[in-house]
Amino acid sequence: MTETKDNNFNSNGKNKKLDLENGHGIQKTFGLAGNLLLAFKTIGVIYGDIGTSPLYVFTSIFPDPPTDPRDVYGTLSLIIWSLTIVPFFKYVFVILRADDNGEGGTFALYSLLSRHSGLSIRGVNRDDLTIANCDSMSTHSIKENLNFIKRSKLVQRVLLVLVLFGTSLVLGDGLLTPAISVLSAVEGIIIPVPSLSSATVPISCFIIICLFLVQRTSRLAILFAPIVSLWFISLASIGIWNISHYPSILKAVNPYYAFEYFIRNGSPSFQVLGGVLLAITGVEALFADLGHFNRISIQISFTFFVFPSLSLAYLGQGARLVLDPAVSENTFWLTLPSTNGPIYWIVFVLATLATIIASQAMILATFSLVRQAMQLDCLPLLEIVHISKEIEGSIYIPEVNYILLGSILIIILVFQHSSNLTIAYGVAVASVMLISTMLYAIVICVVFNFPVIVAIVFFLIFGFIDGAFLGSTLLKVKSGGWFTLAIAIFLLFIMLIWRWGTTLKVKYELRNKTRLDDIFASNFSEKEKEVQESDSGHSDEILQTIERQRSENIQLQLLGTGFPVNRLPGIGLFYKEAGMGVPLSFCHFVRHFPAVPEILIFITIRPIPVPLVGEEDRLIVKKVGNYEKVYQVIGRYGYTENIYQGEEFITKLITAIYEIDPKTKTILENLKNEVVTYVIGHQKLVARSNSRWWKRAFLEIYSFLVKNSRQIYANWEIPVDDIIEVGMKIAI
Template sequence: MIDLESGKQGSSILHTLNLAFKSIGIIYGDVGTSPLIVFTAIFSDPPTDSRDVFGVLSLIVWSLTIVVLIKYVFIVLRADDNGEGGTFALYSLLSRHSDLSVRGNEDDLAVTKHEKIPTNDSKKGPNFIKRSIVVQNILLGVVLFGSSLVMGDGLLTPPISVISAVEGMAVPAPSLTPAIVPISCVILILLFLSQQFGTGKVGSLFSPIISLWFIAITSIGIWNISKYPEIFKAYNPYYAFDYFARRKDAGFTDLGGIFLAVTGVEALFADLGHFSRASIQISFPFFVYIPLVLVYTGQAARLVLDPTLVTNTFWLTTPSVPGIYWVVFILAVLATIISSQAMISATFSLIYQSMQLDCFPRVKIIHTSNKVEGQIYIPEVNYTLMVLVVIVCIIFQHSKNLVIAYGVAVAFVMTITTLLLTIVIFVVWNLPVIVSIIFFCIYFTVDAAFLGATLRKVASGGWFTLCLGILLTIMMSIWRWGTVRMIRHERSRTPDLNKIFKEKKIISDDNNNMENTAHEIILENDNDIILENYNLNVSIDNEIHLTRSPGIGLFYSDIGDKIPLSFTQFIKHFPIMPQNVIFINIQTITDPKVGDIDRLEVKKVNNCEGCYQVTVRYGYSEQISQGKEFLLQLMESIRKIDPINKSLTQDFNFDNGCVTYVVGQQSLCSKPDSPWWVNILVSIYMFIYLNTRKFYSNWGLPVESTVVVGVNIPI
């Protein structure tokens, strides 16, 4: 007898181990190649006191342990939002658990994706986030700034990694120096072109290379440690405190170099959606943390014996046997190129999350895996990022010009993550407030020290990252501002589907004075549309007559269980009401695919003839399609629940123009008395809106049968 449950568990374990292996090639390239530069970046001159080497090694080891291993791998990763990580995930968690809308409307807390996630217990009353609009705005602003900095980091990491690797060829052959930037640009272009194959396939290609890299640095570390085993004493945190006590301000400045050992952790959390919490918690402690500790320990051991090796610590502590040296060199070049992948994947994840929260214009999302929802590819972002990265390479030319701008963004993001997680511990995890205070005191102290040290780089080039982050924050804030107002306007102007149609009795003034049944549509302007007969004219109390024409009218709603403004605007401007009115709401769920049985949920709107509410569900890896095949399935579902409707027969003619697709397009406009700053915000928002992808762009709607109904929203 086959144990199906054991088979599923075994398959799950194998899948997790497979993801753990693939994660090595995606999210650890940055932190894994830091040993190439850390000691050289810390010591500008050879250390004259061996205690300095002990102190620096102690700081590196404990930074990796406290910040990366404990904080991120075992604490921060637990604050995922339905498998997604990053600052937006933390914001979404806090919003829902505070009973706040995350998309600017009141009904989005029960989205299919999150319907099983509990929100704040109303019996306890609103928490401090719910009670204060100021706190909510500050929270959103901090999240937008942190996410923008990570995206800005995604623009800097690829050129730094690739240029620093390619520069190595100029050491034995100085004549190749002019070719460094062109070769770097070619490599980067090929890297971005490979993104279309998906994170999983790219990870399968990169993981063996990075794994060999970690094996190589582990071997080098052990070989160096064997020459001075006493270096293990540096694991005692006493040497870290002693380092600061002796060097004072200089020791604080050196934190900027020590911080390079932990850069890349922001990608570890942001890339969570591409893998899983379990896979990362397996891969980092066993395959990344130990090799890093050993290679840094080995470098420190050699520096104690020969401080002059600080000029190029990694390569001068690598065995000089030609066969070994050049193999390590090739692996190093490949590893530094691959390290760019972590930030590219993180940028995709953050943009996808920001779109879900209406903080980023719509772009095309391609899901590249049927097993992991978070593995995505965004063509527009990929090619835009590729062009910008190439421009950065051409402008900065040398890696040393980029390094001075690097680290500021990471330090800011780490500090923001600590602030948000402190609130999550209390609001979401419902732990005692003392736990939040202890976490904050420990990690904010560490993060603030790193941030203070890296802020000294601002004048030397860190301004580039900050300016980029501020520009992205402004853009996302304006998009959120405009989109929220559109959503609120549409929701405030349209009643629920179950309330718009009401059956009532009217007295017909015919010869027989018979009492007839009719149906009433209550509109926002208090006009009543009386459906006197299924096939006859429809009158309105302001003397406008609407005719029910043959065919189907599909009205698409982007606001859930509400009548879209496109419907009310349509019947105001066209004296026609289709014989079959269908309100469609499309949802994307967390399963990769949806079966035909679960695809459609069709409801008749009260007793109104020929009027239906339809929810259409698609899996995250499916392409939304509203073509003829969908219409056939829709008509079959309607016939099952409403056999009285004889107009939707199996031989319905789709080619005679009787099917009309109606979508709404809202536009913000300034009131005559609006302040000047509102006029500017509206102009910027509309410029972005008119040049961005519409929500129905890839649905396969036939152009000749699609009607776009515009609505102006005064601000």
């Protein structure tokens, strides 16, 4: 491994640089002023979904006006305590502690568990545990203490399926969030202008189209925090105004009313949890967007601003429902101080902007999740466009953008009203909450090394709550909840098929890896031995002779045929799927075209379960035996990084090679004039004649995905003219 000193790293290898703008990949610590500023920025990014829930929660719970005030008290108590237990306690003060070097989300939990269990994405790569900018167990400790994840392949597969299913659910949820948020806001226009009721769908579609068309060039993120902050202030203000008309509603904070509601209404009351769940949608954003902020900033913003504002908003709506049950038809808009005055229209504009921002946050989260899935070999490769030179995580994926746009427009046209969408909404949210609880319970044992009883207690408490929410939403599967569930299952199937096919190719290359000694018949080492044996008494002459021979460009010959292999000027990178050894593409190439570049590099691009890999840990460079200017290289990339193999990478690569082999000095000095050739293996999986039907079907699906995905090097920023593809078929 190449080693470089960096004054920005302390003795533990932790990055000391603090980036207030993006903070990507590190858990930052600031003073009070810095944390307050960062807390303000969180408001515009991670609270859009949960902040727009007051637009439709009570309307979903009470499709018909409530006939008993105790029902309002009971459901309101459930909402307040759900906000307290799930987002406030479980996520903000517990799960946020399971960050993966500053990153959050289900992939971060998977990364933590994989690394602390000694697992890797491809092959057996224990050197991945040595990277400086990542907490990890040592190789020694893993060998001595194999946990249950490392010991069981079944547990590893179940863990992967859980993570991928959770990701699929979030992606499916990304279709409903923009639709329900924008529709619920635009429907506010019906109250003052009933004649525009038929225009809500066209207006919503127009807003969605504009939102998706500006994704590539959007530069309005700086306004998100002020707008959403004003929205929360308006929620709190409206809530206080409504509470002033019926202060007794504050009694609903007593959990007694929640229990009394269940006891009084019996089993049918279980269904109300599906509506209550809508009040906490967006909780995964608290965790998933951790990498852009820090734990303290999220705790400050939620505790002192978001949670009080939401609580006041729901208490105010509950107060008006007790006084006038008829407002349940459109609770939020009918509980405003006026229905056609300046205040109403100001709130309408703020609501529309807030829902657009909530949709934007979900779109960006979808882009981020898709990229992470691609980096972990779980999705076909798609084009990634960077829309910011300063923020590495600010990306745009055209194919995903237009698929989302088309799907959301169809959803709006089919469901027509936000009340119809609330039926389909929630299944994905509840499922992801339960998956996060399961993963965190495992993290408690494997990563934090707490006693098993702690994990059991955590899972029993929060698993029961999440399970109750999930059970309630599953009751809505027949009437619309099947939609997001079907999308998630479809995405999971695609991910598993892609992962399966990619794993088959990697395993094939690992099984069939070879050495240069099995390809070339070089008499270089034999000449050295002959010189040493014949001139055993003349050590100086021996050294001079050996050095002279090493300085010559020794002729390579193909093993068996003895056909000469020429060394041509330039640099050649032969890519392989995994592990050390010679890639299959090189074997095919050199037997048909017996000529190799002067600098011959066998390189593996290795995705590893960490968010970011520092440049000092990027490359592992080794010389291959006694072969002149032949090297093995591993380039390591985290799951939040893009892979670059362009001119800058080549400079760093040759510099790293020069550190272990000074003979490449002339190459380094004239690098701009060197011809660089990238040789990529293109393996096609084909079924054997005796393969089972399901394997044939899966291979056909995988081949279809490969054919319609981008080439592996498409996002590497390398000139297409410098690439050579070597195709081969692999019988499975």
